[in-house]
Amino acid sequence: MQIEGLSINLATIREQCGFAEAVDVCLKHGITAIAPWRDQVAAIGLDEAVRIVRANGLKLTGLCRGGFFPAADAAGRHKAFDDNRRAIDEAAALGADCLVLVVGGLPGGSRDIDRARRMVEEGIAAVLPHARAADVPLAIEPLHPMYAADRACVNTLGQALDICEAVGPGVGVAIDVYHVWWDPDLANQIARAGRMKAILAHHICDWLVPTRDMLTDRGMMGDGVIDLKGIRGQIEAADFFGAQEVEIFSAENWWKRPAEEVIATCVERFRSCC
Amino acid sequence: MQIEGLSINLATIREQCGFAEAVDVCLKHGITAIAPWRDQVAAIGLDEAVRIVRANGLKLTGLCRGGFFPAADAAGRHKAFDDNRRAIDEAAALGADCLVLVVGGLPGGSRDIDRARRMVEEGIAAVLPHARAADVPLAIEPLHPMYAADRACVNTLGQALDICEAVGPGVGVAIDVYHVWWDPDLANQIARAGRMKAILAHHICDWLVPTRDMLTDRGMMGDGVIDLKGIRGQIEAADFFGAQEVEIFSAENWWKRPAEEVIATCVERFRSCC
Numbered sequence: 001m002q003i004e005g006l007s008i009n010l011a012t013i014r015e016q017c018g019f020a021e022a023v024d025v026c027l028k029h030g031i032t033a034i035a036p037w038r039d040q041v042a043a044i045g046l047d048e049a050v051r052i053v054r055a056n057g058l059k060l061t062g063l064c065r066g067g068f069f070p071a072a073d074a075a076g077r078h079k080a081f082d083d084n085r086r087a088i089d090e091a092a093a094l095g096a097d098c099l100v101l102v103v104g105g106l107p108g109g110s111r112d113i114d115r116a117r118r119m120v121e122e123g124i125a126a127v128l129p130h131a132r133a134a135d136v137p138l139a140i141e142p143l144h145p146m147y148a149a150d151r152a153c154v155n156t157l158g159q160a161l162d163i164c165e166a167v168g169p170g171v172g173v174a175i176d177v178y179h180v181w182w183d184p185d186l187a188n189q190i191a192r193a194g195r196m197k198a199i200l201a202h203h204i205c206d207w208l209v210p211t212r213d214m215l216t217d218r219g220m221m222g223d224g225v226i227d228l229k230g231i232r233g234q235i236e237a238a239d240f241f242g243a244q245e246v247e248i249f250s251a252e253n254w255w256k257r258p259a260e261e262v263i264a265t266c267v268e269r270f271r272s273c274c
Numbered sequence: 275m276q277i278e279g280l281s282i283n284l285a286t287i288r289e290q291c292g293f294a295e296a297v298d299v300c301l302k303h304g305i306t307a308i309a310p311w312r313d314q315v316a317a318i319g320l321d322e323a324v325r326i327v328r329a330n331g332l333k334l335t336g337l338c339r340g341g342f343f344p345a346a347d348a349a350g351r352h353k354a355f356d357d358n359r360r361a362i363d364e365a366a367a368l369g370a371d372c373l374v375l376v377v378g379g380l381p382g383g384s385r386d387i388d389r390a391r392r393m394v395e396e397g398i399a400a401v402l403p404h405a406r407a408a409d410v411p412l413a414i415e416p417l418h419p420m421y422a423a424d425r426a427c428v429n430t431l432g433q434a435l436d437i438c439e440a441v442g443p444g445v446g447v448a449i450d451v452y453h454v455w456w457d458p459d460l461a462n463q464i465a466r467a468g469r470m471k472a473i474l475a476h477h478i479c480d481w482l483v484p485t486r487d488m489l490t491d492r493g494m495m496g497d498g499v500i501d502l503k504g505i506r507g508q509i510e511a512a513d514f515f516g517a518q519e520v521e522i523f524s525a526e527n528w529w530k531r532p533a534e535e536v537i538a539t540c541v542e543r544f545r546s547c548c
Contacts, residue, residue: 110499111499111501111504113456113499113501144420145418145419145420145456146418146419146420146485146488148455148456149481149483149498150483150484153456155456155458156458159458181387182387182419182422182423182429183429184391184430184433207423209380209423209424210424211488214420214485224423225380225385225423226385227387230385
């Protein structure tokens, strides 16, 4: 039986499976939407990944990830442009709904977050013509403020939407509940994103209490404090009905369990909690 | 020689010193402004703490902490009111500039952060008459969003100022750079706080890359990525010239060093980085 509305970000079982095995587990559980990471695609080869996607009629709710635009010098910034153009080409080949952008943090030694944010906007503008030509929407993913220094200096949905407005068509947002659930302005900004037709992806997991690691202690839906149904309601009211994509980094729990168990739990929790 | 403009939050050397010893170390380094925690005061006794403060002409830039208003039931909320009133009385006895409020997160089992936020505003309003009568300003400290679930559901300066406006005179904000440095709206909100004459305290430390623990891995000023001088400039432009209060929780580094070394380093870094 096919599960509608559920996608699995393959990072969720990255420690257990390569691309092909992950697809098999998803298909076995009726899941036909996935979101792979570039390293997972590279490990099997782009052509083989494309073949598997087409042979199984898979939907790709996103390719992870482009971004990391800020750099200490022009050479570093241009290197990022080149890498993003390659990522766009890979997303196009795979037929992904969008290329997810984790925009990058402060260049080494910098304390100037405003400048890093300008570099992000400039970087997106620089690669946008390539994305438009390839018909690959760019999805800015605002990351939790605890990643502002080292992963992404775009930390609220409002900030991401400001960039979308500044750079023009072809750019939207990936809304990951883990990163934005705390934002007192979240409901307003989801509604704004809807008016802008800018919602490209909806990622889910949960925020655990306590959280034991800043990067790899995300929770399974239902095990934490995020109002998943409430946020989904806001997102659907903003006219996005695309799949909910499960993305869980969990070094001490879900990455240690069999992939079959993880995916079965995703299905069960998607039905009961989302 | 007395150091002007520097205060030490006694949590910075809480593992090494009790209240009296901490005061001695500060005085030895020319520091006459401190901010103690209630458990440190309780350990020596309020009367003795007051005696030490008066005997040495110490300035208290704050007492930590009141707050923790959200609770699952009315009994829990009223217990918090009572505890906050006691904290106000202690702050008054000590002559503290303000009582710092860490407002509290989600009650156990709750996923309703909006409701928790309403309970915070109601809680502050409930104890405000007592604070006004005691002439103790309440300082809402917005905490980093990574603490939204379990410590404080007020996570931006803007949100804290909204509460100040809602409840009226007697409440302001404590601006801790660790919690707010990432906020894209920070400069605007600091200026707004200035117009409201709401800035009651300015706490400093630094954000380390990487940060190894969500609670106890704060950095010494200069060791991280926060633009301390830039933020201080904004705060002084907003007409706050009170002391900068060093508050460092550092289980694996500064809490393991001799208090003398920690305080000497605070003085040196205050002079060079702030």
